[in-house]
Every structure is written in structure tokens, then in C-alpha cells.
Amino acid sequence: MPSFDVTRSRFRLTDDQVFVLAQLATGQPVPESMAPAEARLRDAGLTNGAGELSALLLPLMRTLVQPSVIVSLEAGGRQGTLHHGLLIGDDHVVCHETWPGEEEAEYRLVEPRTVVWTLADLIALRQSDRFDRSTGATGATGAGSEKADEVVETTIGVLEAGLAALEKAASTPGTDERALVVEALREAGAAEDTATRLSQLIVEVRSNWRMTAAWQGRQDGVPGVAARAVAAWDCGPLGHWLRELPAEPMAEGGAEGGSPFRLRRVAPKRIWQELTGLLPDAAELVREQAAPEA
Structure with missing residues (x-):
């Protein structure tokens, strides 16, 4: 079931649901095969009976439909392969992340000035991995060099x-x-x-x-x-x-x-x-x- 968090402008959506939203956002018909996904979006309050999108979705969909830059990440590990990414638009940046064994991915708006930091977070990259609890500061361990x-x-x-x-x-x-x-x-x-x-x-x-x-x-x-x-x-x-x-x-x-x-x-x-x-x-x-x- 699709869901959303108003406080952080984030949404949990499957690929089929994203496809349906893109069709509706661009005025294209939704294929009959996608009727179940369309119904779930409607039940979640993200669309209405007329096929109109919730205002909450507008920044997200503007970016998904017409990104200037698409960054895709394929990450393989013992739990299989996960696909994450970033879509950079004229006004907004959208990050999407998958989870092992889950069909839904999380889509969220991120601050454009933090794009590189967001990419680093997607691969769990840290400049240092030692944290000083007394000061809140981090320091290099030397292992990376x-x-x-x-x-x-x-x-x-x-x-x-x-x-x-x-x-x-x-x-x-x-x-x-x-x-x-x-x-x-x-x-x-x-x-x-x-x-x-x-x-x-x-x-x-x-x-x-x-x-x-x-x-x-x-x-x-x-x-x-x-x-x-x-x-x-x-x-x-x-x-x-x-x-x-x-x-x-x-x-x-x-x-x-x-x-x-x-x-x-x-x-x-x-x-x-x-x-x-x-x-x-x-x-x-x-x-x-x-x-x-x-």
C-alpha cells in the first residue's frame, strides 16, 4: 500500500504506482493492467476519482517527469542487488531508495545543496568512522588511507x-x-x-x-x-x-x-x-x- 509522510515530504511507492502517477501527471491514459496500482493510490489519498494528483505530490512529480540529471546506483551485496538514485530538476531534487525484499521504494525531497552528501549516503560512504561522544566530533581512523x-x-x-x-x-x-x-x-x-x-x-x-x-x-x-x-x-x-x-x-x-x-x-x-x-x-x-x- 502506498504511504506518505507529510512532515518530511517522503513517499513509499512501487514501480507500478510511480508509472501510474507519471501517466496522470502528463495527461496520459493509465493502461488497464495498472488499474490495481491506480486504485491503491486513490485509496491512499494520493489521487482522486478524477485522476488528479494530491498537491503533496506536485514537487515530486515535476522532478520525476522532467529531470535535468538522472543519477542511478546499482549496489550488489549478499542480500542481492538494490537500485537507488537521484533525480535533479530545475527546482527540486528527489532521492529514491529501495530496501532488500521490499517492492516499495522511498522517494523523498532533498536539499539541492546536499546532492553529493546524499550520493555518499546512498553508498554508506564516510570520511571518518570514529566518533567522539564528548565533543560530537569525528576523526579519521587511518584505515581508509x-x-x-x-x-x-x-x-x-x-x-x-x-x-x-x-x-x-x-x-x-x-x-x-x-x-x-x-x-x-x-x-x-x-x-x-x-x-x-x-x-x-x-x-x-x-x-x-x-x-x-x-x-x-x-x-x-x-x-x-x-x-x-x-x-x-x-x-x-x-x-x-x-x-x-x-x-x-x-x-x-x-x-x-x-x-x-x-x-x-x-x-x-x-x-x-x-x-x-x-x-x-x-x-x-x-x-x-x-x-x-x-
């Missing part, structure tokens, strides 16, 4: 063998995950030092994520969709690792078993810089708006 620039290189095929071994171990209680993963990596052709280090990362990984920002722009003078992307692993106590290969943005199915795979350990500050660099600057957006008509 230890062994910075360490590199692990292999192939996609070797990596997939290690991930498959982890999945198998997770479904077999009492299994030594790391032993199973390191053996799979060796059998797939990884050198001993690579198998040892990569097995540690695979077992400790909290999430491997890929974030993409896209907007209408110009490439080589031709109007079209411009995009930038960054991918990384959050390995908990073993730090943050940028995925340098396969390079982003990467097309679907663009990497094969023999394709190179490379991770580089970086300090949290570098991840913050990467998130900032994803977003188009004012000049890029101006060029889009000032593009000559065809």
Missing part, C-alpha cells in the same frame, strides 16, 4: 569464479568461505598472491556498486545523452577500491571472461571526489539548453 594505491589485477573470468564460490559457500552453513574462494581463484588461473588478496576482498565486500549520471547534452557537437560513471567495492575493514577495469561507462555485456579486471585501493576522499566529478557542471547544462534547434 592505509596501503592506498594497492592494485589487484586479474580477469573477469577469474573474478566470476571467486564470486560463484562465495555464493556456494554462503548456501552451505559451516563452510570456510575464504578457503573455498581462494581455491576457486587458483583453479581459474589466478597467481598465488592475487588469489590470496582477491579472496580477502571478495569475502569482506559489503557492496560492489556502480553509479551513473546521465543528462541531455552534446558529444562532439551532436545533441544526445551524455553520461559519466564510477564503480567501486566497499570492502569494510579492507577499505574502498575503485574498479578501474572494465572502464566506465561500460555497455551491458561489454566485458567477457578474458577481459581485464583491476581494483585500486583508495582513501574515502578519492571516492568523494569521484562522486563530485559525476555531476555535470553549469557550463555543460548551459550548452544543452543553448543547443541550436535541428
